[in-house]
Amino acid sequence: MASSVTTTTTVGRMIITLSLLYLFTPTLVSSECELLKYDTNLLEFPLNLEYFEAEYFLYGSMGKGLDTIEPEIAAGGPPPVGAKQANLSPLIKDVITQFAYQEIGHLRAIKKVVEGFARPLLNLSAEPFATVMNDAFGKPLSPPFDPYANDINYLISCYVIPYVGLTGYVGTNPKLQSPISRKLVAGLLGVESGQDAVIRSLLYEKAHEKVAPYDISVAEFTDKISELRNKLGNNGLKDEGLIVPTDIGAEKKIQGNILAGDKDSLSYGRSPREILRIVYGTGKEHVPGGFYPNGGNGALAKRYLKRGNN
Numbered sequence: 589m590a591s592s593v594t595t596t597t598t599v600g601r602m603i604i605t606l607s608l609l610y611l612f613t614p615t616l617v618s619s620e621c622e623l624l625k626y627d628t629n630l631l632e633f634p635l636n637l638e639y640f641e642a643e644y645f646l647y648g649s650m651g652k653g654l655d656t657i658e659p660e661i662a663a664g665g666p667p668p669v670g671a672k673q674a675n676l677s678p679l680i681k682d683v684i685t686q687f688a689y690q691e692i693g694h695l696r697a698i699k700k701v702v703e704g705f706a707r708p709l710l711n712l713s714a715e716p717f718a719t720v721m722n723d724a725f726g727k728p729l730s731p732p733f734d735p736y737a738n739d740i741n742y743l744i745s746c747y748v749i750p751y752v753g754l755t756g757y758v759g760t761n762p763k764l765q766s767p768i769s770r771k772l773v774a775g776l777l778g779v780e781s782g783q784d785a786v787i788r789s790l791l792y793e794k795a796h797e798k799v800a801p802y803d804i805s806v807a808e809f810t811d812k813i814s815e816l817r818n819k820l821g822n823n824g825l826k827d828e829g830l831i832v833p834t835d836i837g838a839e840k841k842i843q844g845n846i847l848a849g850d851k852d853s854l855s856y857g858r859s860p861r862e863i864l865r866i867v868y869g870t871g872k873e874h875v876p877g878g879f880y881p882n883g884g885n886g887a888l889a890k891r892y893l894k895r896g897n898n
């Protein structure tokens with residue numbers, strides 16, 4: 589009795605296994621495609637930030653952009669406005685050149701997995717950066733902040749973007765269906781957070797120094813920029829400066845804040861909407877501006893823009 593049940597069960601299992609194999613083997617590839625299709629919008633969205641970073645780092649370090657160095661990656665998108673070489677010391681120039689080439693890799697890696705889109709129009713002139721600082725301090729800085737002027741200004745301007753990309757990858761990861769997407773996003777997140785850590789470390793060394801000609805320290809700049817991003821993103825505390833009140837520091841024990849993290853020191857995540865509110869500088873995902881005069885590219889950014897027009 590028992591053995592016949594076992595046999596039946598075994599045979600049953602075999603039949604099930606065989607039919608499962610038969611059913612699923614030919615469709616494995618197409619189901620992977622289905623999953624990737626589901627992930628497409630989320631995977632291509634970060635191209636908006638990666639284009640910004642690639643162009644800003646390329647111009648900042650070498651005085652030329654994708655159109656000179658890797659033209660096909662721009663996919664015919666308009667060249668950025670107002671980008672130029674920054675006045676950098678050899679060390680910072682070297683670091684930013686490395687970041688620049690890393691961003692080209694990131695663009696390529698995303699476009700290997702999804703079709704993606706062309707480079708959006710980017711306004712990388714000094715003024716949008718000056719506007720961020722004026723908004724951060726709630727008053728116009730005099731003279732206007734110039735990101736291209738020197739090492740410290742450029743590093744402060746770099747504090748503005750890779751971190752936003754990092755929070756985007758953290759926010760996206762749990763929404764992804766395909767292992768291929770998750771692998772890509774983990775790889776991107778690793779290097780973006782590395783870039784953020786390098787920028788923060790270089791700034792942390794000078795946290796108490798004043799940024800000439802303002803009577804404002806490096807730490808205060810980071811604090812105000814983070815505060816502005818929290819306000820624009822409009823979804824709670826997800827951004828922290830280099831020196832914070834103790835109850836925001838790791839384990840509520842320390843004011844030095846070389847890396848930002850939540851109460852368990854895990855990275856904060858942001859949605860595409862929150863990111864658009866921040867990088868447009870308008871606090872509204874349907875109102876473009878700042879570094880993206882025409883808004884972002886791709887289905888997600890365009891959908892939010894269109895909603896604003898209705």
Ligand SMILES: *[C@@H]1O[C@H](CO)[C@@H](O)[C@H](O)[C@H]1NC(C)=O
Binds near residue numbers: 716
């Ligand atoms: C870039 O930004 C500056 C200052 O915000 C503005 O004057 C200029 O018109 C912008 N350029 C484009 C193409 O949007």
